[in-house]
Amino acid sequence: MPIWLHIPLTYVTLFVGFIFVALSVWGLWGGLLNAIPDRLGGMKSLIGFGIAVAVLWLGHIPAWLFLTRVPARCTQQGCKGRAYAAWASPIAYTCSVCGHVRQTPFGIGKR
Numbered sequence: 001m002p003i004w005l006h007i008p009l010t011y012v013t014l015f016v017g018f019i020f021v022a023l024s025v026w027g028l029w030g031g032l033l034n035a036i037p038d039r040l041g042g043m044k045s046l047i048g049f050g051i052a053v054a055v056l057w058l059g060h061i062p063a064w065l066f067l068t069r070v071p072a073r074c075t076q077q078g079c080k081g082r083a084y085a086a087w088a089s090p091i092a093y094t095c096s097v098c099g100h101v102r103q104t105p106f107g108i109g110k111r
């Protein structure tokens with residue numbers, strides 16, 4: 001697929017990943033959290049914080065897989081090679097055939 005389609009789909013996957021993971025994690029651990037006695041007040045918010053971190057971490061995995069494992073098409077004239085991106089800011093696609101690197105103004109993850 002072309003890069004102009006690959007990047008928006010990466011963001012869509014990221015968004016859907018967060019929603020999906022957030023819903024499943026809250027559904028699973030929310031019930032567990034309610035089972036913790038209230039006298040463990042501080043511990044409870046700590047566990048809640050841990051869940052939030054888990055959601056942020058797990059939620060990016062589908063987008064990470066999509067961005068780094070699903071190839072876009074090389075933008076080099078005459079080359080239809082598979083261009084793979086790294087999880088970085090800015091996102092750059094490297095062609096596996098001709099080695100052409102296509103920088104994009106879009107970023108993901110750490111800058």
Ligand SMILES: [Zn+2]
Nearest residue numbers: 074079095098
């Ligand atoms: Zn190429």
